[in-house]
Every structure is written in structure tokens, then in C-alpha cells.
Amino acid sequence: MKAAILFETGQPLKIVDGIALPELTTGQVQVKILYSGLCHSQLMEVSGGRGEDKYLPHLLGHEGVGIVESVGEGVSKVQPGDKVVIGWLKGDGLDAPGGKYPHDGYLINSGSATTLSEKSIVAENRVVKLPADFPEKIAILFGCALPTGMGIVFNELKPEPEKHIAIFGMGGIGMSALLAAKLFSPTKLIAVDVSPQKLEIAKQLGATHTIDASSCDPVSEIIKLTNNVGVDYSIEAGGTTRTIEQAFESVKDNGGQCIFASHPRAEEKIALEPHAFHRGKSIRGSWGGGSKPDVDIPKFIKLYQNNEVDLEALLSRVYRLDEVNEALEDLKNKKIIRAVIEIAS
Numbered sequence: 001m002k003a004a005i006l007f008e009t010g011q012p013l014k015i016v017d018g019i020a021l022p023e024l025t026t027g028q029v030q031v032k033i034l035y036s037g038l039c040h041s042q043l044m045e046v047s048g049g050r051g052e053d054k055y056l057p058h059l060l061g062h063e064g065v066g067i068v069e070s071v072g073e074g075v076s077k078v079q080p081g082d083k084v085v086i087g088w089l090k091g092d093g094l095d096a097p098g099g100k101y102p103h104d105g106y107l108i109n110s111g112s113a114t115t116l117s118e119k120s121i122v123a124e125n126r127v128v129k130l131p132a133d134f135p136e137k138i139a140i141l142f143g144c145a146l147p148t149g150m151g152i153v154f155n156e157l158k159p160e161p162e163k164h165i166a167i168f169g170m171g172g173i174g175m176s177a178l179l180a181a182k183l184f185s186p187t188k189l190i191a192v193d194v195s196p197q198k199l200e201i202a203k204q205l206g207a208t209h210t211i212d213a214s215s216c217d218p219v220s221e222i223i224k225l226t227n228n229v230g231v232d233y234s235i236e237a238g239g240t241t242r243t244i245e246q247a248f249e250s251v252k253d254n255g256g257q258c259i260f261a262s263h264p265r266a267e268e269k270i271a272l273e274p275h276a277f278h279r280g281k282s283i284r285g286s287w288g289g290g291s292k293p294d295v296d297i298p299k300f301i302k303l304y305q306n307n308e309v310d311l312e313a314l315l316s317r318v319y320r321l322d323e324v325n326e327a328l329e330d331l332k333n334k335k336i337i338r339a340v341i342e343i344a345s
């Protein structure tokens with residue numbers, strides 16, 4: 001098979017062909033990858049932002065869609081021919097390691113869910129079966145962006161209607177959160193980003209107000225929009241310590257809640273006003289939106305099939321596998337919301 005491999009952090013991925021596939025072991029599923037997504041996590045891995053990488057060289061990518069080719073011993077959740085979404089969150093089924101791929105005298109490592117390769121060996125509990133006619137490009141969003149973004153709203157915030165909600169960062173997770181938040185009928189749904197293009201899309205998807213954080217202080221603007229009170233809820237998906245701090249600062253005293261999904265570089269710290277906690281503000285991180293893939297993904301699929309959420313707007317340019325470094329650069333420079341990497345047609 002052909003795959004994008006990370007050999008050294010801080011360096012571009014290398015496209016390597018002729019990689020052998022090992023025999024499947026208990027709990028593993030071999031998938032022919034059709035499309036993969038890219039998100040901030042891959043940027044962090046490639047740049048070394050998560051700290052020392054002990055598994056080099058390795059595959060990467062944790063959201064994708066493909067067709068099951070074969071299954072290992074003990075696998076009952078899927079069978080050859082099934083269309084599946086691959087994601088990083090653990091669901092039902094056996095937990096198994098990813099494949100170790102021999103090539104030119106060394107082993108290429110892999111996590112339990114990787115997608116930037118023509119074929120991938122993943123754990124049974126990292127796949128969810130899709131309807132046979134479900135559009136593949138849309139399906140990649142169910143691997144990470146939607147379970148995290150929509151999951152934050154449905155599973156963790158559970159906002160009351162007619163409240164004020166601010167969302168920082170209009171990437172795949174932020175846009176997914178916005179789509180979910182809109183369903184709870186907020187009085188004000190405020191989108192914050194530094195990209196005018198993304199803010200325009202957010203407005204089309206239901207944001208009542210947009211704030212360009214590159215030209216103003218978003219916290220001050222949010223306070224003004226809420227009669228000097230602050231929002232009831234904020235969701236942060238901007239990827240920086242400052243956006244986490246701003247999301248927290250923007251919520252009201254006496255019950256304001258902030259949830260952040262992003263993970264800045266390993267060495268960075270957030271700074272929050274201690275007295276704000278005494279005044280009744282709260283903040284917590286989210287692990288994948290608290291989603292249970294086998295329960296939540298079917299729910300999100302129905303929302304799409306019932307035309308309650310517009311997911312096409314979340315997808316940006318389609319790249320070939322050998323253009324993956326260009327896609328990562330575009331993601332880094334905030335030119336796109338979610339890249340689509342076409343692996344096989």
C-alpha cells in the first residue's frame with residue numbers, strides 16, 4: 001500500500017509506496033480507505049507540539065471512511081464489504097492495537113485508528129458501520145469533528161433554550177458545535193474567528209453574530225452584545241491558550257459555563273483569574289464531546305438525513321494523498337475548515 005508517514009517531527013510527511021500489510025490479529029479490522037480528514041491534531045503531531053514522539057516512524061490521521069476488506073479473530077461488529085467510519089474515540093467492540101507495517105528493514109508503527117494510507121489496520125472499537133448509500137466525503141466528519149463538536153453541545157453543555165452561546169474557532173469542531181447549538185434555539189449564537197471567510201460560513205449556518213478576533217477584542221465585543229453580562233455558555237475550539245482564556249472570560253458570573261476542546265502545545269499553560277471561580281464561572285475540557293460512537297453517530301446521521309444540519313459547508317478542498325503536506329499547510333494557515341484527502345475512488 002501507499003501511505004503518508006511521519007519520520008521526523010517538524011518535517012513534512014513522506015509518501016511511501018510498497019508497504020506490506022501484516023496478518024490480522026484478534027480484534028483487528030483491515031479497511032480500504034476512501035477518504036481521510038485532517039484536523040489540528042495532525043498539525044500538532046507533525047510539528048512536535050505534543051512533545052516527544054516515541055513511536056516514529058508512524059502512520060497518522062484519525063478520521064476517515066472506507067470499506068472493510070477482512071476481519072481478525074473475534075470481530076463481530078463488522079464484516080467484509082461494510083462501509084465504515086473510522087474515528088479515534090473508543091466504541092463498542094474489541095480494543096486492539098493498530099498494525100505494524102514492515103518496510104525496507106524497519107517497522108512503521110500505527111495507532112488503533114489511522115487513515116492517511118490506502119489501507120489501514122484498525123481496532124474493531126474504532127469503527128462504526130455506515131448506511132451503504134451514505135456519502136463518503138460527509139462520513140469523514142463522523143470520525144472526529146462531529147462527535148466532538150456536536151457532542152459537546154448534546155452530551156456536555158445541554159444548553160437551555162433562549163440563552164446566549166459563543167463559539168471560539170470556526171474549524172470543523174467549532175462549526176459542528178454551532179450546528180448543534182442552533183438546534184437549542186439560542187437568543188444569541190456568536191461565532192468568533194480570525195477568518196472572514198469562516199465567519200461568513202458561520203453566519204450562513206445560523207450564527208446570529210460574528211466577531212473577527214483579528215480586528216478587535218472578542219471578549220469586549222461579547223460583553224457589549226450581552227448587555228455587559230456575558231454569555232451563558234462558551235465553547236472553545238480555536239487551538240490556542242489565548243482562545244481558551246477568552247472563552248472563559250466571555251461567560252457570565254453566577255453560572256456561566258465554558259468548555260474547551262482544543263489542545264495547545266504541550267509546554268503551554270492557560271492563565272485564568274482565580275476570583276472568577278468565586279463569582280460562579282466554570283471551565284472544563286472535553287474528551288471528544290463525551291460521545292459514544294455507536295450511540296451518537298447514528299443520531300448525528302439522522303440529523304443530516306432529516307436536513308436538520310448542513311454538513312457540506314464544513315468540507316473544504318479535496319486533496320490527493322500526495323498533496324497531504326499542502327493540505328496541512330492550508331489548515332495551519334486557516335485557509336480551510338476541514339481538508340478532504342481522497343485516498344481511493
